[in-house]
Amino acid sequence: MSLKHAILVALSEGPKSGYDVAKKFDESIGFFWRARHSQIYREMGKIKETGLAVAEEVPQSGKPNRIVFTITDEGKEALLQWSREPSDPPEMKDLFLVQFYGIESIDLDALRQNLMRRIETHQDRQAEYEVKHKLLEDSSSLADLGQQLALEVGMRWEYQWVDWCTKALERLAPEAIAGMTNVVPFQQEGKKNAE
Amino acid sequence: MSLKHAILVALSEGPKSGYDVAKKFDESIGFFWRARHSQIYREMGKIKETGLAVAEEVPQSGKPNRIVFTITDEGKEALLQWSREPSDPPEMKDLFLVQFYGIESIDLDALRQNLMRRIETHQDRQAEYEVKHKLLEDSSSLADLGQQLALEVGMRWEYQWVDWCTKALERLAPEAIAGMTNVVPFQQEGKKNAE
DNA sequence: CATATATACTCCACAAATGGAATATGAGAG
DNA sequence: CTCTCATATTCCATTTGTGGAGTATATATG
Numbered sequence: 439m440s441l442k443h444a445i446l447v448a449l450s451e452g453p454k455s456g457y458d459v460a461k462k463f464d465e466s467i468g469f470f471w472r473a474r475h476s477q478i479y480r481e482m483g484k485i486k487e488t489g490l491a492v493a494e495e496v497p498q499s500g501k502p503n504r505i506v507f508t509i510t511d512e513g514k515e516a517l518l519q520w521s522r523e524p525s526d527p528p529e530m531k532d533l534f535l536v537q538f539y540g541i542e543s544i545d546l547d548a549l550r551q552n553l554m555r556r557i558e559t560h561q562d563r564q565a566e567y568e569v570k571h572k573l574l575e576d577s578s579s580l581a582d583l584g585q586q587l588a589l590e591v592g593m594r595w596e597y598q599w600v601d602w603c604t605k606a607l608e609r610l611a612p613e614a615i616a617g618m619t620n621v622v623p624f625q626q627e628g629k630k631n632a633e
Numbered sequence: 634m635s636l637k638h639a640i641l642v643a644l645s646e647g648p649k650s651g652y653d654v655a656k657k658f659d660e661s662i663g664f665f666w667r668a669r670h671s672q673i674y675r676e677m678g679k680i681k682e683t684g685l686a687v688a689e690e691v692p693q694s695g696k697p698n699r700i701v702f703t704i705t706d707e708g709k710e711a712l713l714q715w716s717r718e719p720s721d722p723p724e725m726k727d728l729f730l731v732q733f734y735g736i737e738s739i740d741l742d743a744l745r746q747n748l749m750r751r752i753e754t755h756q757d758r759q760a761e762y763e764v765k766h767k768l769l770e771d772s773s774s775l776a777d778l779g780q781q782l783a784l785e786v787g788m789r790w791e792y793q794w795v796d797w798c799t800k801a802l803e804r805l806a807p808e809a810i811a812g813m814t815n816v817v818p819f820q821q822e823g824k825k826n827a828e
Numbered sequence: 829c830a831t832a833t834a835t836a837c838t839c840c841a842c843a844a845a846t847g848g849a850a851t852a853t854g855a856g857a858g
Numbered sequence: 859c860t861c862t863c864a865t866a867t868t869c870c871a872t873t874t875g876t877g878g879a880g881t882a883t884a885t886a887t888g
Contacts, residue, residue, distance in 0.1 A: 440728050440874095441874080441875090443728060443731070444728065444731045446735075447731055447732070447734050447735035447738070448734075448735075450735045450737070450738035451735070455836075455837090456836075456837070457835070457836050457837075466734060467731055467734055469725065469730075470725050470726065470727050470728070470730040470731050471726060471727075471728060471731050472724050472726070472875095473875085474875075474876070474877075474878095475836095475837085476838085476839080476840090476875090476876080476877080476878080477874080477875065477876085479836095479837065479838070479839095480838095480839090498835090498836085501834090501835050501836060501882080501883060501884070502835080502836040502837055502881085502882065502883085503836080503837090504835090504836070504837090505836085505837075514738060517735065517738050517739055518738070518739060518740050520732075520739075521732055521739035521740045521743045521744060521747075522740050522743040524747065524750055525728065525729040525732075525747045525750075525751070526754070527727070527729075527751060527754055527755065527758075527794070528725075528726055528727045529667050530664065530665050530723075530786075530787065530790060531665065531666060531667070531723050531726075532665050532666070532722070532723045532786075533635050533638060533639060533665070533666060533720065534720040534722075535664075535665040535783045535786055536638070536639045536642055536662055536665050536666050536783075537642070537715075537716055537720075538779040538780065538782050538783040539642050539643075539661060539662055539779060539780060539783060540641075540642035540643075540645045540646070540712060540779075541775055541776060541778070541779030542645070542775055542776050542779075543642070543645040543709060543712050543713070544712060544713060544715075544716035545713050545716045545717050548716045548717040549716060552716075552719065552720045555719055555720075556720070556722060559721070559722055560722065563722075578813060579813060580736055580737055580810055580813050581736060581737050583736070583804060583805070583810070583813070584733035584734060584735075584736030584737075585733065585734060587733050587797075587801050587804065587805075588730045588731075588733040588734060590797065591725075591727075591730055591793075591797055592725065594793045594796075594797060595725060595790075595793065598786075598789045598790065598793060599722070601789075602782075602785065602786055602789060606782050609778065609782065610778070610782075615775055615778070618773060618774060618775050618778070635844095636844085636845090650866075650867090651866075651867070652865065652866050652867080655866095667845095668845085669845080669846070669847070669848090670866090670867085671845090671846085671847075671848080671867095671868085671869080671870090672844085672845065672846080674866095674867065674868070674869095675868090675869090693865090693866085694853095694854090695852085695853050695854050695865090696852080696853060696854070696864090696865050696866060697851085697852065697853085697865075697866045697867055698866080698867090699865090699866070699867095700866085700867075
């Protein structure tokens with residue numbers, strides 16, 4: 439379980455309703471851990487049941503009542519314990535890159551288009567990270583340093599993608615691959631090759 | 634469904650059993666799309682049922698018979714179609730980065746240790762990618778260019794991590810954060826703050 | 829006056845992924 | 859001679875995540 443910890447991080451900042459946590463995910467934590475509101479509400483129920491937070495219903499007029507969760511000492515302890523566990527880097531999970539392993543069986547023009555699309559997307563995302571990062575750069579609190587560092591991973595990641603896509607497009611340009619010899623020409627034109 | 638396509642990429646290279654595909658995932662495709670053997674076997678069953686591959690039982694003595702799957706024209710067409718769909722970049726999903734959003738509530742020493750651990754892990758992975766990449770660098774076939782490009786994403790990724798972790802360690806060194814003022818000192822020492 | 833948006837939560841069917849156990853045997857290491 | 863490793867597949871309980879529908883009201887937009 440891991441969404442649990444992401445929610446506890448959100449609650450560590452201060453008491454929050456499910457709605458608040460979902461917003462928090464949208465604007466910050468979600469850069470590195472996405473979750474839908476349905477998932478968040480479900481998980482917050484479990485967090486309450488296991489005593490990592492307590493819930494308090496706050497009446498509101500008109501709108502449905504807020505159910506505000508406050509992290510308990512057990513919750514804080516769970517966060518500390520979690521941060522002490524060794525953290526394994528996540529896997530890269532990107533089917534687009536898998537396409538490159540089957541590059542002879544796919545539509546190269548479509549691949550080029552997707553590379554161009556990605557350049558735009560990653561540029562946009564990079565800009566988004568940079569805006570968030572700029573807002574923090576004058577600060578010298580530990581909390582903001584943490585956010586800065588996280589955002590910098592995002593910025594680097596997006597920058598690398600833009601750069602890589604650009605270079606890939608050059609190396610996959612029709613002129614570049616025109617004279618390419620298929621050194622190991624397995625499986626051409628539907629011919630079967632027995633293993 | 635996406636594992637389906639990753640498996641079709643594996644089959645596009647030549648006929649394979651579930652075991653072969655699982656191995657292929659371990660040594661190449663799995664860098665960018667992990668799957669357990671149980672998942673692969675199940676998905677290959679579906680691929681057969683939907684006519685994207687045909688299965689043939691190859692008797693063996695001693696060991697269980699191999700069930701060898703060969704991609705059909707429909708399967709090849711599915712690959713082409715898939716490559717024509719717009720591909721959205723994957724989300725970054727890394728709880729370690731989420732910890733930075735709750736940096737005031739976690740164990741900073743443990744965080745530093747995890748940063749050091751990551752440096753090692755990413756260096757190892759980078760070396761692994763580089764070995765695979767070196768094996769291909771003399772080749773000038775399209776298939777190998779595809780693999781090279783994919784591996785280069787991996788190499789860049791790992792390099793960035795090593796670099797970022799190193800710099801993060803400097804900025805989070807005890808001396809560096811000693812005089813740090815909590816500009817917005819919400820939620821200290823268990824004090825509640827009303828919204 | 830209608831419609832969209834923001835607030836706030838509950839519930840559910842479904843898909844996908846995890847992490848094994850179970851079955852069966854040959855080959856090589858110690 | 860035992861034990862582990864590699865081969866090869868099936869099956870399943872459980873967790874996690876997706877993608878909504880449904881309930882309810884205030885405020886702003888056109």
